[in-house]
Amino acid sequence: MYATFNMLGSVFFTATPSYHCKVPQVYENVTLAPYNNLSSRLFPPNTSFPTDQDVNRVVPGKCSIVIRNVGNDTEDFISAWTGQSDGNRTELPCPEGRTYAKDIYTSTVVSEFDLACGSEWQVSTSKSVFFIGKLIGDIISGVISDRFGRRPSVLLALMVSVLLGIATALIPSMVVYVVSQGIQGVLNGFYFNVAYTIAVEFVGPSKRNSAAISMTYFFTLGYFVLVLFAYFIRDWRHLALALYAPCILFGFFWLTLPESFRWLLSRGRHSEAEELLRKVARWNKVDVKEGDIQGVLKTSRDAKALAETFTPLDLVKTRRRLAITASMCFIWMVNGMVYYGVSLGTEDLGGNLYVNFTLMGAIEIPAYAFAIYAVNKIGRRTTLIGTMLLGGIGCLVSGCLTSDVHWLIVTFAIIGKMGISASFVIIWLFTAECYPTVMRIIAIGMGSAFARFGSALGPQIMMLKDLVSYLPMVIFGLNAIAAGFLAMLLPETVNRKLPQNIREFDTLLNSAGLFGHCKAAATDSDNGSESFPTEDTPSDPDVDAKLMKNGTPAHSEDCTTSAPNNVLRRGSK
Known part of the structure; x- marks a missing residue:
């Protein structure tokens, strides 16, 4: 929030x-x-x-x-x-x-620093600088949190962000404001990514979906809190104080937030990890056996050894991998561009800013609910295609309407926001499921970087309204539609066991045709046997247990294998 x-x-x-x-x-x-x-x-x-x-x-x-x-x-x-x-x-x-005029806003950055009539670019630049900073934060957060720990990293970044937010009320010039936005972007990318990592690392595989979705809905809740404060506080400096000053209470997290259990394991601090595990078990009133702890330790060491042998270049070493990765990156970029372009451009829709902003936030609730339901019932790829096309058509129609039907402009913009919000959720899940365990974090990191690039483009594209009023929404719409068609190249992952290694990844890419029709299982060119999955592939016990409970072998190749959706990830938008 x-x-x-x-x-x-x-x-x-x-x-x-x-x-x-x-x-x-x-x-x-x-x-x-x-x-x-x-x-x-x-x-x-x-x-x-x-x-x-x-x-x-x-x-x-x-x-x-x-x-x-x-x-x-x-x-x-x-x-x-x-x-x-x-x-x-x-x-x-x-x-x-x-x-x-002061009939709506007592004071804003624009009115205080006189940023109208040719100076509007400074406002859009400040928004783009934020997302460039966020891209930097995304990149360095993993390195620093892996080195120094999740807990100190997230808390330090969060507290510095809060203090900088409070200091916003004292900013003397637009240059300082832009610089502060860039720093806030770095800190935002840092604390959100690490907080998300803690959330998914601190729960078992079967609970990761709930942990990730709860963060998604709290982000949406932030819309309503923000617009409520903004409605009653019309001076931007006072608004900054009202939003950030109460957050100084985050300092109490130093007393309550534990270190990530999995990070402790990765650093070889097994005694601390074991103590934390026992503490959590006592809280949940669950008995932990010594064999369970040793099994987790071994799994962690094996996974780390595998992950260290791959680089981002492995994502594009074959034509199929290159096509899939390029499509994924474009879809990520378009999602970031359209989502934040529309969200930050709410004022340009005309009418009441507070009503429009509230509607833009409220539409995310049914969007996420639909996405969660549809990805299992309809399929990942089909749902992604549909939501991207819906978002694109909504933006395109909104941009093509004339100002005398203002209510229709807002309506279709909200429809576009609904589609792109749903697709933003799905692309996190799709990327996590499509790429193998040993490359999954690399793929998600690359996709997130492209999303940040798109987010930085969004405010700049909105500036084109000064040339042609409908141009920004048309650009958003056409790009979203193009991304929807590109999604047809992606393999369907619903009811499929997640690939664990490179060979399984390649088999997944070969086993699905255009529009999601399954092909016959690919065979290993060396011995003619089915190459996905292999008997020596480490499997998720949570997944295997659920599959066996349903009477389906965990290592089935058939496209209709019943696999649970235990990773619905969105991370930092």
């Missing part, structure tokens, strides 16, 4: 109030009394106008002022103001900046 504040708080921090040019000071001495009724309809209250004999009429626009020299009689004056006559017209950029 805290991650939502980090990632989407800028929607309200950088909201753009209505604005117009300040009237130059030279014209502020005299109020145009004879024409108050006319001026009150055309300009904001307290706007001053000149009444010199050589009449210069100043019309303040949004990004420029227009000076018209006309006659001093009433008829000429009214003609000039109503646009029926220009007189001698001179247009100049706002010489003294802009005045921002």
Whole structure:
């Protein structure tokens, strides 16, 4: 939930109030009394106008002022103001900046640092810098947390992020704001990834689905908390304080959060791991036998030895692997681009920002529920294709509609958000199931990196609205549709045992045709025997036990093998 504040708080921090040019000071001495009724309809209250004999009429626009020299009689004056006559017209950029309305927002980054009329790029840059920082955080989080431990890594990153968030209320300039957003991105990628790792490492395989999904729903809950605070607090500095200051209580996690059991095993700290395991067992009122502990230790050593023998290059060494990996990376990139492009561009939909933002968050609840249900009933690939196409069509239609049907624009944008939210969940699961155990974390890390790249592109694409209003949503829609068609290249993984090694991975790629139709089992070219799976493949006892309970051999090759879905991963969006 805290991650939502980090990632989407800028929607309200950088909201753009209505604005117009300040009237130059030279014209502020005299109020145009004879024409108050006319001026009150055309300009904001307290706007001053000149009444010199050589009449210069100043019309303040949004990004420029227009000076018209006309006659001093009433008829000429009214003609000039109503646009029926220009007189001698001179247009100049706002010489003294802009005045921002305070009817909706008391203060925002845009109004305080005057970021309208050609300076909007600074706002979109700050959002992109955040996701570039998040990409860096994704990369270094694994290295540092593996070296120093999950617990100190996540808590230190979290507390630094909170303190930096509180310091946001004191930011003196836009440059400092952009830099702080980049640092927040690094910290966000760091603490979210490590927290997710702790969540899935601290539970058994059969509970990982629940652990991952709970994080997903808390991220969505953050939408509602954020918009509630933003609705009642209209000053961006005060909003930052209200969001971040209570989070200083995260410091108490130092007293309660344990180290990851699996990390302790990986570092050879077996006595600490055993003590932690016994502590958890006592809490759950479960007896732990010595044989169980030794079995876990051996499994951990074997898995580590296997994982150390592979690199990202192994993902693309054959044509099939290259095609699958390239498709996966593009799908990841599009999901990040569209999800955050639409979420951060909520204000550009028009209408009430608070209502639109709430709807954008609320639609994720049925999106995730549908994804969880459909991936088992319909299949991973079919559901991914369908949700990507739904997201693409929703965005495409939303972009092509005219402003006079605003409610339809918002409706189709929400439909697009629903589709892309569901596909974002599924691609985590799909990647985890498609790649073998020995390469799974590498594949997920690569996909996540492409998602961050896409997330950084999203705000920049939204800037294209200043050229052509419908262009951003059309780009989002077409890319999502293209990703949906590319998903047809992926193998179906529903009801299949997860591949454990490279040979099983290649067999999986060869065993499914286009549109999910299963082919005959591939054979090993050396001996003609079925190569997926092999008898010496280490298996997940949680999976095997459930399969045998259903009366199906755990090592069946048939596409209809009943395998449980115990890994529905989303990690850090």
